[in-house]
Amino acid sequence: MNRIAFVFFLVAATGSAQAQDLKGALNKLKSKVPVPTEISAEETGKALKEALQLGAKEAVSSLSATDGFYQSTYKVLLPEEAQKVVAKLKAVPGFSNVEQELVLRLNRAAESATAKATPILTSAITGLSFQDALKILMGEKNEATKYLRTTTSDSLSKEFKPIITAALEEVNAKKYWRDAVTAYNKIPLVTKLPTTELDDYVTAKALSGLFSLVEVKEAKIRTDVSARTSDLLKKVFARQDK
16 A cells, blocks of 8 residues: 555544544645656557567567577577487587587577567567557566567467578578488488478577567566666556556
8 A cells, every 4th residue: 555545544544633634644745745647548558569669679689699699598509309410420520510510500590580570579569459558567577578479479480480491591500400410310220310400499499589588678677767768668667666
């Protein structure tokens, strides 16, 4: 219960003489405590979209930079089946550094694809309804990110995968992986593996990293007043601080 509400409670619970004194105290308190400004539905929607766009833009900028994935906590590691391959290939000439090479190329692909994610995320954010915006504003510290994951994961994955595939081709990761599997299958007594592609795996990891960093950015806007870089963000997010 805030201070003004508490005084109202006391006024209602006391007799008239005490009430008059308390009303006077309330008037003094009102002059010192700012009354929250009403926030319109339009302002709430705009602020949430601005916050999401800001978080998405910063996440994309960070992860799409050189080493944005590779030297971060969102680094894309090899899937389990690939780890089996590289463990056997370390003694094969030409593949002694196969794990490092593959990991580097997978992360370069993720970085390259993420650079093109901003318009995809922006398009998803513009469809945010007022009801969704209000729920996000008053929800958990990752409510906006959960909304994005729920509403955009499938469509983002479909749009992201061709970008990842092209990026994997660009950094020669697909050919390098096929060559690695071919060399692995020539090793005596190993169970032969099909030459599966890594597109789906890298796509999922890239999106997971992107959403994870958006979540970090969202939490900062919610908890750090200095991260609210516009008057609208300051006004609307002050509501959740109460």
